[in-house]
Amino acid sequence: MAGPTETQAYLIFAVGSLAMLFMAGAIIIFVAFYQKRMLNEQLRRQSMEAEYQRKLLEAQLESQERERARVSKDLHDDVGLMLQALRTTTLAVIHQAPEEDRQEVQQMVSEITESVRRISWDLMPSSLERFGLTETIDELCMRLHKRGLPVHFELEGVAISLTKRNEVLLYRMTQEMVNNALKHAKASSIDVKLQWHTDKLMLQVKDNGVGFELPTSVNYSPIGSGLGLLSLKSRADLLYAQLTFEKNSPSGTVISVTLPLLHG
Template identity: 35%
Template sequence: MTFLQLISNEGHSIPYILYFGTLGMFTLAIALVVFIVFYQRRIIQYQMKMQRMEEEQQKLLLAASIQSQEEERQRIAADLHDDAGPLLATARLYLNENLVHQEVTTQLQAIFSAKQIIDEAIQLIRNISHSLMPSTLKNFGLESAINDVFQKINGSGSINASCRFHDYRRRLSTEKELLLFRIIQELINNTLKHSHASFIHLIQGRNNDQFFIRIHHDGYGITQDTYEKYKIIPEGLGLKNIHSRVKILKANITFEKDPSQTYFKISIELPLETPG
């Protein structure tokens, strides 16, 4: 074959190469576009699914918060109706309109009895107020309020309870202290009711820009998987209340069993407030 014939044959094959090469590139471009569109649709669907799950969780948390508040209102209403109401009604009986027609001795005795009943009603209302916002927490802060709780638990003699605050020179805001106190209160109550622990210990500290609380006990406890499961179901009202308060605090809570398998640990961490 001469040189001219070789060039001629190759010249005929060049258009075919260009044709198939262009077709391959075009097919690859279409496949890439289809893949990108499909992948983006999958991402959008996943994001929408996550958004729906987040909205559903928010609804459950809101329902739990409303239910908790409603139960608290019903408890307060019951205390006022069943205890304070009868006390005040009895005091009114002593101070009826016929009292002015009684002898002085009878009047003094009636006034004294009414005063005792009114004092009892005042103390009852103070107790109700204390359950809403403990005076120790309001006046002296989280450390004093938690120490007071642990002293009462330890004084019962049924469990060894101890509490240690290592670094609480600057208090959290009143709202955060109350939320954190309610979380700790719920955790302690659950431990006392369900764990059958022989000891419970709480420590507080600061780690760089984090405020933390650690609760240790040697009874039956839950792990993070259990918490994540029960915090979103209707039966787990206590855990949902904890979760809703943790979320308001923008904090993290973890439940774990120590590697030694001898005790459970609950950790609460929240960012420190920047001084104004």
């Protein structure tokens, strides 16, 4: 039999072992809790940083739109009136010139006037504020089609009223996608589709151009000079919309923007 001293030693060893296990468990719990707290703090800071970047981007885009609207109005009102006055004055001055020369000058002034109107409309379409997104995208496609460019528009569903902010963002995305297909993809056919559903809006631009390597990360920028995708992604983020890229068959690209529609 073990003596009292040996029994006390076993008891002290057992108590000490339990104490060490308890301390080890406490340390593990403390470290896990600390790491979780640090992770939550990091996520909170990232969320705050993302929200700050979102607000900063939105402020920049709003400033751009205000400047575009101002320049568009100046071109339409001031420059437009000056061109009309120039046309009247020019025709009065050259009224004795040969008919061929008068027609050439009149044609030149008309082309300049039309170019100014087109630039003014591209900067800020008046139809966007007056009639809304659907009619403005339709008008954009018709204008391009009349200039001999292969752009077609298709509408599905019944349009739902959106905020002016969201309509401007979606219209700029449409411009970006169509311009990319025309300038860089060298497409001979571009289809713009607007699909209205009860719970979402889908904007899709499909072309049969040369296509590009589909993005594998948010930092990849294949469009144009590298800013095209960044511009699209930035606006999609502001809309809380989903931006997707797919290969078109047999060639080209399909870019889709899906915007959830909130009701109530």
